Amino acid sequence: MLRSVKGLKDILPHQSSQWQHIETVARTLATQFGFSEIRIPIFEFTELYARSIGGTTDIVEKEMYTFPDRDGSSLTLRPEGTAGVVRAVLEHSLLDSPTSRKLFYFGPMFRHERPQAGRYRQFHQFGVEALGTDHPLIDVEVIALLWQFFSLLGLKDLTLHINSIGTLDDRGDYIQRLKKFLTPLLPDLCGNCQRRYSTNPLRILDCKVPICQETTKEAPVLIDDLSEDSRIHFTDVLDGLTALEIPYSINHRLVRGLDYYSRTTFEITSPHLGAQSTIGAGGRYDGLFQALQGPPTPAIGFAVGLERVILLLTEHHSINPVPLFFIAGFGAVGKSRAFKLLHELRQSGIRADTDHKANTLKALLRSADKLGAEYSIILGDDEANSETVLLRNMQTKVQEIVTLKEITQKILANL
RNA sequence: GUGGGUGUAGCUCAGUUGGUUAGAGCGCCGGAUUGUGGUUCCGGAGGUCGCGGGUUCGAAACCCGUCACUCACCCCA
Structure with a gap:
């Protein structure tokens, strides 16, 4: 019998009402927050992802579905949404249109990973991007939208983790200090982290291997190396969350995996999933536009893994109100x-x-x-x-x- | 890419120390006289026991290989 491809899932008739419900809630909410929907292609030139996500990330190194077009150009099934949105915004000069600076999207993403509970090779995300401002309150808005989305869906026991990883400059200084601290400890770290030392030292802080957590316990904290601007920005974001009564937990080890993140990073986790407990995550990416040869443009966004949300939904929304x-x-x-x-x-x-x-x-x-x-x-x-x-x-x-x-x-x- | 677990009917699963035509519940199809559903009763269809090889008089069961699913690592939403 012909089967579906590994890591791909059918959404069967008895499940589609849940998907429709989630999408309706997301659309309605994002619209209330002033966001407009954008629909972008499902594949792009490979170069777009290589340049935006970061060459040393696992996604680019080994997880992309890349294939040659008939003219030989390299295409890639989108592994995430932000890069494509930024490309579309630049291509159509949307920054010049005040109504097109807050965008949301839905759709399938593709990553060639080993499937696992809450992780698939084709998975679906709902994401938003707020472009053109680095005002701390836009960070708060975006996080508030994410928080309210989950709350409308009735998800329980969620934790909002938040951190600031500073600007590229801030991080440059910090990484020097971090490396200096780690150098004598290198032999104690796991093999992966020894490799990360040269490729992406920040990720060592995020390592789950107990030995690494132990040896990095006294590591310098990035917050201490933030510039004055970044530090104020971060505290303003936290104050904004407090004002809106959104509970958060500062997590100095929260480092997002994609290279384009800067300053505010956050993720929301649930204890009711398996190992893949992050249901939504995002952050600020003030440098991405320039990396894609656009004008300097601060921006922030998040993405939600909808399959993981489905796993947490307890109520079965059988929307069948029309009599047959x-x-x-x-x-x-x-x-x-x-x-x-x-x-x-x-x-x-x-x-x-x-x-x-x-x-x-x-x-x-x-x-x-x-x-x-x-x-x-x-x-x-x-x-x-x-x-x-x-x-x-x-x-x-x-x-x-x-x-x-x-x-x-x-x-x-x-x- | 690495490791563990599991593969028997559409679904959830039984199947004894290896022993005859492999079972149950649910679901599906049909019947219980005239033009009235659900409940009940009765009947029926549906399985190369994941696949290939081996051991044996005999394998769903034991051994080897292989594939698939699944969980975890890595990483991420």
Whole structure:
């Protein structure tokens, strides 16, 4: 049997209402916060991701779905959304349009990782990007949006971790200090961290290996090396969160994995998932526009892993508010008259269905029951001859005679 | 890329120290006389026991290989 590709998941009919619910909440909320939706391609030139995410990150090094186009240019299925949004913003000069500086998006992302609970090779994100300002209150807005999104979905026991990793300059100084501190301790670190020492020393702070956590306990804290501007920015963000009564936990070891982050970084975790406990994360990326040859443009955004959110949803949102009318047509004349009625009801905007295989009233009602119909409309030869139908309430079993002429109006009047 | 766990019906799972035609529940299809569903009763369909090899008189079970799924590491949302 043909199976789906490893790490890819079908969203089956019984799950799609949950997805629709999440998307509706996200769209409504983002719009309330002044964001507009942008829809960008699912693949881009490989160079875009290589330049924005960072050449030494795992994503670029080994997780991208990259393939040659027919003309030989290298294309890549998008591993995240921010790079594509920034590219689109530059390409269409959206920064010049005041209504296009706060954007949100939905869609599938692709990373070639080993699948695991809450991690797939094709996964879906909801993300927002606020462009063009580094005012600390925009950071607060973005985080507040993320926090309110999860709260509207009823997610419990979440923790907001927040940190500032400073500007590129701040970090330059800090990394020197950090390396100086680590140099004599190198032999104690895990193999991975020994490699990180030269590639991405910041990540060593984030290492989960106990030995590394222990040896870096006394490591210099990045906050201490922040410039005055960065430090004030960070405290302003924290004060803003406090003012909005959003609880946070400062985590000096929170280092985002993508190179383009700067200053504010944050993530929200849940204790009810497996190892992949981050359901939403983001940060400021003031240098990304320039890295993509755009004008200096501060920006901040987040991305939510929707599969992980689905895993946390307890309520099953069976949005099925529109009553279903089942057309039970049988007999030589009744069957064909019923099919015409079915079409008439649908043209009038009524939710209606039938079962072509069922030919006896018993079989038809059984189908009506299985489809969960609120009403059945019984139309046999007797009814067809008298130009009527029987409108049966499936729950109360009450039936009434209605003329074919009036049935549509009657249903519409009672909906 | 590395390690652990698991593969029996559409789904969830039984299956004795290796022993005849491999089972249950749910689901699906049908029947219980006339044009009335759900409950009940009865019947039916559906399985190369993941795949390939080996041991054996005999393998769903034991051994080897392989694939898939899954959890974890790495990393990330």
